[in-house]
Amino acid sequence: MLVIDEVSMMTALAWLKIDFSVVFALFPSVTFYNYHTSRFLLWRRFESEILLKESVRFGNNPEWGEGCAASRIGKWVPAFIKLINLQLVHDDDNETWSKDRVFVTPDYSTRPTxxxxxxxxxxxxLPSGKYPIREVAQFDNSLSGLQPSWY
Structure with a gap:
């Protein structure tokens, strides 16, 4: 599942950073990076996408706007999660959620929070004993001397 917060604020550079960090995490054994093939495989892996659009806040759905505003400061209220599920994820599709989840936010001061x-x-x-994996993609070369655990 891919969740993108404020997709309208995503720049081309932000998409490129996401692409490179995720493609190497999903295909670590590929030493030669083919632009067309790898990207096609990468983005086809996401069967579910949820886009939190800023413009919806100003539309005819104040509940959606309030939910987006709350989620941006880390308050994931059950009513907003239910609203996302009702609008974007349909039970009759027999969705099977994979363990691969990516949550993307644009670069701004509250992103780490x-x-x-x-x-x-x-x-x-998550069930007991299961933990999320967070990939830190923007580290300004501070980890350049380290090797990923899959080597």
């Missing part, structure tokens, strides 16, 4: 709160909320929903 949102991500931390999302991880805490996710942990509460």
């Amino acid at each position: 949102i991500n931390h709160e999302f991880i805490k909320a996710t942990v509460k929903l």
Whole structure:
């Protein structure tokens, strides 16, 4: 599942960062990176996408706007989660949620807080002994001397 917060604020550079970090996490054994093939496989893996659009807040759905505003400060209220499920995820589709979930927020000052709160909320929903994996893609080369665990 891919969740993108404020897709209208995503820049081309942000999409590129996401693409490179996720493609290497999903295909670590591929040493030669083919632009067309890898990206096609990567984005086809996401069967469910949820886009939280800023423009909806100003539309005819104040509940959606309030839910988006609350989620951006880390408050994932059950009513908003139910609203997402009612509007975007249909039970009759027989959706099978995979363990691969990516939550994307644009670069701004409250992003770390949102991500931390999302991880805490996710942990509460997972079965005992299961933990979310968070990939930190923007580290400004501070980890450049380290090798990923899959090597």
